Amino acid sequence: MKNDYYSTLCVDRNAASEEIKAAYRKMALQYHPDRNPGNKEAEEKFKEAAESYEVLSDPRKRELYDRYGHDGLRGNGPQGFSGFEDIFSSFGDIFEDVFGLGSGRRRSGTAARQGSDLRYDLKISFMDAAFGISPEIEIERFEKCGECEGSGAEPGTQPTVCPTCRGVGQVTRSNGFFSISSACPQCHGAGRIIENPCRTCSGTGKTNARKSIQIKIPPGVETGSRLRLSGEGEEGGFGGPRGDLYVFIHIEPHEFFERDGNDIVCRISIPMTRAVLGGNIEVPTLEGTERIKIPGSTPHGKIFKLKGKGIPHLREFGRGDQLVQVMIEIPTDLGKKEKKLLREFAELRGEL
Ligand SMILES: [Zn+2]
Ligand SMILES: [Zn+2]
Structure with missing residues (x-):
């Protein structure tokens, strides 16, 4: 009731x-x-x-x-x-009278704004994507003005309360049954008027600054991976929190390896004779070389798997595999003797 x-x-x-x-x-x-x-x-x-x-x-x-x-x-x-801030915005005029101008909770509740998010595109090498890297990146962003401490008022002066909205930052118009609140046209939501703007930041309370940030890229990132650095975006307005920084990863191609998810794929050329007779080959891996035994009569295009030699899983244990595809090389520089032997070989097989 x-x-x-x-x-x-x-x-x-x-x-x-x-x-x-x-x-x-x-x-x-x-x-x-x-x-x-x-x-x-x-x-x-x-x-x-x-x-x-x-x-x-x-x-x-x-x-x-x-x-x-x-x-x-x-x-x-x-x-x-839904909360007291609602009440404050509906009855700004009364609260102005009741609580004077010093009610910080109300002012920050209505005018504080989160800063914008920032995007940074970072190019890293294939190897750095595989094993992680902690590069330092430099971004340009708004920082709190050091001269006025973010108030926007010339040091030694104070912002005054906006006479139109009386510090609320919003004006409420009554239209029949509805009350419509909108940002105050005089102070644009700030709730205050700066009569002597800070000369360093022209009254915005913020200055554009270059800032170096060390970021940590975990092993296993892919092109298009996005890192979110909470609170590293633009400075907020009127005491609001900073936005976030999003780092988008782009991976440069490798001259030898291709990536397929967490597997890496490479192609190795082997002499025709090795494919037929079998033997060992040396294969480059992410960390060095590995020896693979090729059985006799290996067909062109056969894929050998080096287990666990691929890219580490992002934020998980284990790694993908390395897939080695062998490509049989047909010699193009046969000498006289070599040709003769091959002809004999073909004759024996009835292929001539
Ligand atoms: Zn300033
Ligand atoms: Zn105002």
Whole structure:
């Protein structure tokens, strides 16, 4: 059951709007959460008072309520507040009167903005992608101005509270049943006006700076992998948090290896005779060389697998494999004797 709005504010049913405002002001002061930290009962009373005032301060809503009670407000009445910031933005004018200009929580709640995210494209070598690397990258981003400490006001001066929105950063227009809030046209949401802008940052509170950041690229990244560095983006506005930095990885091709997921593929040419008679070959790997035994009668294009010689799995144990494809080389520089022997060989096989 909802309480009666008039009794919540302890006013008469025919109280004048000034009386209602004064009663609300008194209750808001008494039950304000800053004055009653952790007191659930006070919080409830504070919300009830705000809701009652929202209805009784609006002549149309008050009339509906007087005629039909709470039912009359269904769909038109208070939508319920999701938190105190809501209440602050709806009743900025009253809170201005009640709490003066020093209520930092309200100002940061309405005007603070997270900084933008930044993108950095990083090219790394095939080997660095395989085994990880911790390069230092240099980015250009907004930093808090060191001269004015981010306030935007020339050192020794203070920003003043915006007269249009009275520090809230938003203006609320009432249009029949709806209240529409939008950014204040004079201060653009900042809630303050800077009369003497800081000369270093021209009043923005931020300066463009180059910044070196050491990043850690784990083994096994692929082209298109994206690293998120939380809080390394642009400086936020009016005390808001920094944005994030996204590093996009691009991997340069390798002259010998190709990548297929976490496997690496390479091609090795072997002499025709080795393919026929069998023998050993040396194969380059990511870390050195490996010897592979080629059995006799190995066909062209056969693939040999070196287990665990591929790319390490990203943030997991184990590695992919190395796949070695053998390509049979046909000699192009046969000497006289070689030709003669091959002809004899062909004759024996009835291939001439
Ligand atoms: Zn500055
Ligand atoms: Zn303003």
